[in-house]
Amino acid sequence: MAREAEEPDRRDFLVLAGNAFVAVGGAVTLWPFIAQMNPDAGAQAMASIELDLAPVKEGQAITVLWRGKPVFIRNRTKEEIATAQAVALDDLPDDKARNDGLPESDPALDSNRVSQGRENWLVLIGICTHLGCIPKGQALGDARGDYGGWFCPCHGSHYDTSGRIRKGPAPRNLEVPPYEFVSDTKIKIG
Amino acid sequence: MEHHTSSYEPKTRRARWWDERLPVARLMHGQFIDFPTPRNLNYLWTFGAILTFVLAAQIATGVVLAMHYQPSGAGAFDSIEHIRRDVNYGWMIRSFHAVGGSMFFLAVYIHLFRALYYGSYKAPREVLWIIGVLIFAVMMATAFIGYALPWGQMSFWAVTVITNLFSALNEVIPGLGTVVVEWLWGGYAVSGTTLNRFYSLHYLLPFVIVGLVILHIWALHVVGQNNPTGLEIKTRSDWVPMYPQAVAKDSVGLFAFLILFAWFVFYLPDYLGHADNYIEANPLVTPPHIVPEWYFLPFYAILRAIPSKLGGVVAMFGSIAILVFVPWLDTSRVRSAKYRPVYRWFFWLLVITCLALGYLGAKPPEGAYVYWARVFTAYYFVHFLVVMPVVGILETPKALPKSITDAVLGGAGAPKTAAAAPERR
Numbered sequence: 012m013a014r015e016a017e018e019p020d021r022r023d024f025l026v027l028a029g030n031a032f033v034a035v036g037g038a039v040t041l042w043p044f045i046a047q048m049n050p051d052a053g054a055q056a057m058a059s060i061e062l063d064l065a066p067v068k069e070g071q072a073i074t075v076l077w078r079g080k081p082v083f084i085r086n087r088t089k090e091e092i093a094t095a096q097a098v099a100l101d102d103l104p105d106d107k108a109r110n111d112g113l114p115e116s117d118p119a120l121d122s123n124r125v126s127q128g129r130e131n132w133l134v135l136i137g138i139c140t141h142l143g144c145i146p147k148g149q150a151l152g153d154a155r156g157d158y159g160g161w162f163c164p165c166h167g168s169h170y171d172t173s174g175r176i177r178k179g180p181a182p183r184n185l186e187v188p189p190y191e192f193v194s195d196t197k198i199k200i201g
Numbered sequence: 202m203e204h205h206t207s208s209y210e211p212k213t214r215r216a217r218w219w220d221e222r223l224p225v226a227r228l229m230h231g232q233f234i235d236f237p238t239p240r241n242l243n244y245l246w247t248f249g250a251i252l253t254f255v256l257a258a259q260i261a262t263g264v265v266l267a268m269h270y271q272p273s274g275a276g277a278f279d280s281i282e283h284i285r286r287d288v289n290y291g292w293m294i295r296s297f298h299a300v301g302g303s304m305f306f307l308a309v310y311i312h313l314f315r316a317l318y319y320g321s322y323k324a325p326r327e328v329l330w331i332i333g334v335l336i337f338a339v340m341m342a343t344a345f346i347g348y349a350l351p352w353g354q355m356s357f358w359a360v361t362v363i364t365n366l367f368s369a370l371n372e373v374i375p376g377l378g379t380v381v382v383e384w385l386w387g388g389y390a391v392s393g394t395t396l397n398r399f400y401s402l403h404y405l406l407p408f409v410i411v412g413l414v415i416l417h418i419w420a421l422h423v424v425g426q427n428n429p430t431g432l433e434i435k436t437r438s439d440w441v442p443m444y445p446q447a448v449a450k451d452s453v454g455l456f457a458f459l460i461l462f463a464w465f466v467f468y469l470p471d472y473l474g475h476a477d478n479y480i481e482a483n484p485l486v487t488p489p490h491i492v493p494e495w496y497f498l499p500f501y502a503i504l505r506a507i508p509s510k511l512g513g514v515v516a517m518f519g520s521i522a523i524l525v526f527v528p529w530l531d532t533s534r535v536r537s538a539k540y541r542p543v544y545r546w547f548f549w550l551l552v553i554t555c556l557a558l559g560y561l562g563a564k565p566p567e568g569a570y571v572y573w574a575r576v577f578t579a580y581y582f583v584h585f586l587v588v589m590p591v592v593g594i595l596e597t598p599k600a601l602p603k604s605i606t607d608a609v610l611g612g613a614g615a616p617k618t619a620a621a622a623p624e625r626r
Contacts, residue, residue, distance in 0.1 A: 045384075048398065054388040074485060079390035081485050138390075141510055143365035144358065145487040165362065165491050166505055167566045182372065182510045 054079075059201030061193065064132065072149045074137060077200050081137040081145055082188060083161075084198070087172060091159065092130050095121040095173035103184075104176050110187040121173045124187055134190050134200070135174040139163040141181035146170060161185070207231025232422055237440035238447040239428035241609050245319075246426070246447075247454025248312040254455055255305045256414065260407050262298040270350065272400035274393020277352035278481040296470040302344050303473045304462050306496035309337060317527070318548055320536030321427040327528040329420035334524045336413045341497070341521075343406040346399040348494060353478030358491050360399070361391050366504075372511040390484060430608045431536025432601065439605040490565060498562030499555050503581065505566045506574035516578065523585050530585055532593030535601065543596040547588045554580050 060077050064084065067073055072085040087095075100106050100118055107115065108123035117123045125133055139146050141163065147153040148161035148170075156162030156169035158177045163170075168179030175184040190200045209230035211217040220227055269288050271280040284291035313333070316322055322330035349360045364385050371378035387394035425434060434440050441447070465472065473495060477488045493501050503520050507513035538545045554577045561577065564570040602608035 048384050048387055050383055050386075050388045051394070054392075054394070076485065079388055079392055079484065141365075142362040143368075144362065144491065145485065163487075164489050165358075165487065165566075167571075180505070180508055180510055180513065 059199055061197060061199045063197055065196040069131065071151075074149050075200070077188065082200055083133075083135045083137040083149060083174075083185075085133045085135075085149075087131050087133055091172040092121070094159065095124075095171060095175075098171065098173070098175075102177075104178075105183045107184070108187070109184045111189040112187065119173075119175055119184055124173050124175070124184075126192060129192060132198075133172075133174060134187060134198070135185040136188050137161075137185070139165065139168055139181055140176065140183040140185065141166055141168050141179070146185075208235050233448075234442065234444040236422065236443040237425065237434060238443050239426055239434060239605050240439060240441050240446075241428050241430060241605050242426065242447065242450065243429055244450070244454050245311065245315040246428075247451045248308050248315065249421075250451035251308050251455050251458050252305070252312060253414065255301060255308060256407070256410060259298065259301045259305060260411075262294050262301060263404070263407065265294050266298055267404065270400075272350070272397050274352065274396055274482075277350060277393075277396060281351045292470075293466065296466045300462065300465045300470060300473065302347065303465070303494070303496065304458070305340065306344070308458065309340065310496075313337065314552060316427075317551070318538045319427055319429060320431050320531065320533070320538065322528045323431075323531060323533075323536050324528065325424045326420075326427065329417065329424060330528055331525055332413055332417045332420055334521070336410055336417060337524075338521060339406055339410050339413065343403060343410065344494070344496070346403045346406075349396060349399045350403060351478055352396060352482045354480045354482060354486075354488050355475045355478040355491070357391060357482035357484070358487055359493055360395060362491060364391065364395075366514045366517075369511040369514040392484075427536065428605060429537060429539060430602055430605055431540070432605050432608070435604055436606065492563050495559065495563075498560075499558035500562070502558040502562035502574045503578045505562070506571065506578040516582075520581060523582070527585065527589070530589040532590045533596065533598070534593075535598040540599040540601055541592075541596060542599060544588075544592045547584060547592060550580070551584045554584070 060075065062075060064073075064086070067084065067086045069086050070088045072083060074081050074083055076082070098121070100120070103119050106119050108117040108119050110117065110123055113123055121130070125131075137145055137149070142165060144163050144165035146161035146163040146168070148155040154162050154164075156178075158169050158171035160170040160172045160174060162168070163179065163181065166180050168181035169177050170181075170185055171177050173184075174187075176182070188200055190198055193199050207227045207230045209220075209224075209227040211220045211226070216226065219225070266284065269280065269284045269291060271277055281295070284295050286292070288294075316330065316333070345359070345363060349356045364382055367381045367385065368378035370381055383389060385395070386392065387398060432439075475492065475494075480488075492498070500517050500520060504513045504517040507516050533541060533544065535541055538548050557577045558574065558581065561570050561574040566574075
């Protein structure tokens with residue numbers, strides 16, 4: 012065959028260009044059909060919420076809904092704070108702070124999980140980092156697990172009084188959402 | 202059998218006219234009337250027909266339910282009660298569908314263990330087996346998203362727990378799991394948006410299963426059915442035509458199965474469900490004890506047995522994926538465990554393991570339950586990865602009958618010690 016002399020020939024080019032056209036065109040067409048499943052504009056409009064913490068007395072906790080997720084706010088007792096602060100980093104399965112307001116590399120010290128000067132207020136996304144159940148420990152009569160914080164009944168994860176994972180299958184500490192105190196008792200989440 | 206030809210003879214002018222243009226009748230006649238079936242099939246072989254029936258029934262009842270169901274976070278829960286109380290015969294049709302899911306799995310597990318016992322996955326039936334595993338996987342997906350639709354507490358939290366499995370990808374590439382999970386949810390938590398897409402897929406996937414079942418039956422009709430001896434059909438006396446023999450036997454099996462099915466539908470419609478699913482979905486309260494439907498319990502036990510999130514997820518999906526490799530993990534020269542004195546014990550140990558995992562999956566994840574879940578999870582994988590290859594090599598199988606006919610008629614004239622003809626692998 013005479014054509015073999017001039018490989019790659021024009022036919023090879025046409026086949027390659029044609030296939031590339033189909034691949035790119037296919038991907039471009041497919042993308043809207045995949046992206047439509049992502050959170051829509053309504054869900055993305057992440058309304059921040061503001062609330063007054065004055066009624067929450069020491070030792071009490073409240074749960075509020077933010078972006079469809081429960082947020083735990085606990086007014087910790089002196090003992091709970093002391094226990095949380097006394098834990099050595101080596102005893103923590105997850106040694107990262109998991110605080111959305113801090114850099115990712117910060118260690119999981121209790122001081123990195125709360126606001127400076129407001130150590131009694133612990134604000135957490137109340138979703139177990141294992142498979143998304145809501146841990147127990149908000150209501151007064153709840154089981155709080157072996158470490159006095161929260162206990163996830165689904166698969167047995169124990170969290171301490173800083174919301175850090177201590178025992179069980181959950182891989183990460185409970186997440187601290189972005190929040191700020193807009194006044195002494197008012198908090199804004201988001 | 203690929204070389205088998207249809208004995209179809211069009212009897213009328215109209216039938217001839219069709220036969221020359223689209224020979225569907227000829228195809229069906231060849232595949233479902235003349236088709237050679239081993240003469241020694243037992244009742245475990247009726248489950249293919251039973252499963253085909255249950256799939257058709259699920260689609261029929263599902264289409265009807267879709268006429269009355271409201272796929273929205275606000276309306277779903279109430280519309281189920283509306284179907285049960287107000288819609289004419291809705292109580293019955295909804296029970297047929299809900300119980301039907303359980304019956305589908307009951308039948309598929311019997312079908313699957315039958316294939317494992319008699320070596321139906323061995324050459325040349327590997328593709329047939331793998332398509333079967335695929336059907337099982339799509340079935341599980343369909344059942345899981347279908348369970349979400351009543352939008353009760355168990356629905357909601359089952360969706361939350363299972364979709365969160367994908368967040369384990371965060372341990373592979375940070376952030377990937379979150380992206381995938383939020384894509385599945387269409388938000389930052391499970392919501393009505395999630396319910397709508399699940400409803401769409403729950404209507405789609407059964408038809409994917411229908412497509413796979415057609416391929417499954419096609420592959421079966423190319424290689425022919427296995428049978429209790431594990432021998433191939435060799436002579437005319439080894440087989441009988443599918444109609445009437447196999448069809449009659451299938452009908453008896455099907456009706457026996459339907460008695461059980463109907464007993465649940467009419468007398469125990471909620472027995473296989475969970476009371477918590479009659480509480481409307483509430484994103485702020487997790488039920489004290491989340492359990493999946495009974496047919497997922499062994500896999501749930503494996504998930505919880507591993508003390509690492511990613512590890513548990515990998516083990517759970519791995520426990521299904523490993524089935525794909527069974528044709529190559531089994532090194533035995535003999536198909537049927539009937540002639541495998543050692544492997545047979547291990548087979549029953551696997552059955553006990555799966556039942557035990559099912560029991561443990563329903564128990565809270567603490568103390569001795571976790572310990573035993575780990576023991577049985579370990580055996581589950583050891584069975585496929587160690588027992589199947591090693592026993593296949595070390596074991597001396599019993600002498601095989603000379604043929605299917607011999608096995609049925611007692612091998613009249615042939616001494617029992619006749620050299621066994623190990624099947625070509």
